[in-house]
Amino acid sequence: MANNKLLVDERQTDLGNFMVGRLLPFRKKRQVGPFTFIDHMGPAKLGNGKYIDVDQHPHIGLSTLTYLYEGEIEHRDSIGSNQIIRPGDVGFMTSGKGVTHTERTPQYRRNGEEFTAHGYQIWVALPKNMEEINPHFNYYPSTEIPTWQTDTLTFRLVAGNAFGKSAPLQGYSPLFMVDIFAKKATTLKLKGQIKGDVALVIVKGTITNEEQKVTAGQMLISKTNDECEICLDANTQLLLFGGEPLPQEHFLLWNFVSHSKDRLKLAKEDWINKKFPKVEGDKTYIPFPKL
Template structure:
């Protein structure tokens, strides 16, 4: 693997009933373009007594992007938004100056049967001039996203711009997120199709690059001008993330992202004092965790 590339292994963490794999951030790379955080959920199943119930928690300074490969999740937030996000849809909550939200298994799936769930939640740092924007929630259904086939590949542009197309999802800085499936072993030409830093996440199967295999649960980080062609094995599926890096460093604490460490301290205090807006009709509350070290 050349010096212009980094291979990242997914690291598992426990999230109640589910194991979630974290791909970003890690020690050598805090962001890829404006993408600050990538969590991989599943593949798993929900069933009797084992449901997703992420109680009310806060965010500032970022947008959360929810994209499922299988299953469904109910999103509720303090803007009043209520949405069932199904596989192939994209939910995009821009926290700005402060938002609270929950993520749960929808009521109709709490039916005593087993249901698959597999997907990603991605955090996109907001540009400095939008860090304190009014919170909002945007949703684009699967059939409204740019979707096309070429060279035995099925491609969906989830967010941003790429391959000469633009997603209808309202985003706040130059970025891209692309879902690619290979029906046969096929080369994907990236050079000139995407702008900025790039992460290649293998969700299913295997990808070959310069003779190296990138397998399911791994992520390859590079720059688009250096990353010209990758080969997807038959049946493989990848997600491409990235874009232009933001000019300022971003700091993270828990669910907060900011260009200012002082702003993170204000957010911590506001959550502890329950000053954040609330999800209508929801009194759940996830306490602020104890700091494990200096702000990253």
């Protein structure tokens, strides 16, 4: 592997009924553009009493982006949003000064039948001047996601601007996220198609970069933003993402992101003292963890 690339393996975390693989942040790279956190959920078999049930928890200073390949997640939050996110949809919750939400398997899927859950949850840090905006939720059904094909590749522009196209979801700073599937072995050329930091997560299949094989569950980050060509094996799927780095360094504390460590401490105290807004009708509470 050339020394201008970083290769990251998922670190497995047990999240109740299924395993989650964490890709960002990691020691040598805290952010890729404004992207500051990536969890790979599944693929996992659910049903027969095993479901996604992420209880009430808080966020500040970021937007959560939920993107699924299989299964459904019901998103509910303290500003009154209630939305089922299905494969190909994009859920985008901006926490701003503070929001609480839950993520669960919808009630109609809790019928004992087995099904697969598979997707990604991604955090996008807000610029300094927008960290304290009012929280809100945006939903983009799969039918609104720009999709196009070449002879060998299918593209879905999940967010931002890339390959001369624009997604309905633009975010709050220059970024891109593209879902790419190779029907047969091909070369993906990136030069002039994207701007800023560049990274890609292998969802399934294999890519070859400078004679190094990169497989499902790994992330490849360009340290020099000059990633120009990637060879994809047949039936390979990847998420290409990145964008312009934010001017200020951003820090993480549990579910909170901010340029200010004091603001993170205040959010921690507010959650412990139960000062955050609540999801209507939900009495659950995830305690602040021992870090």
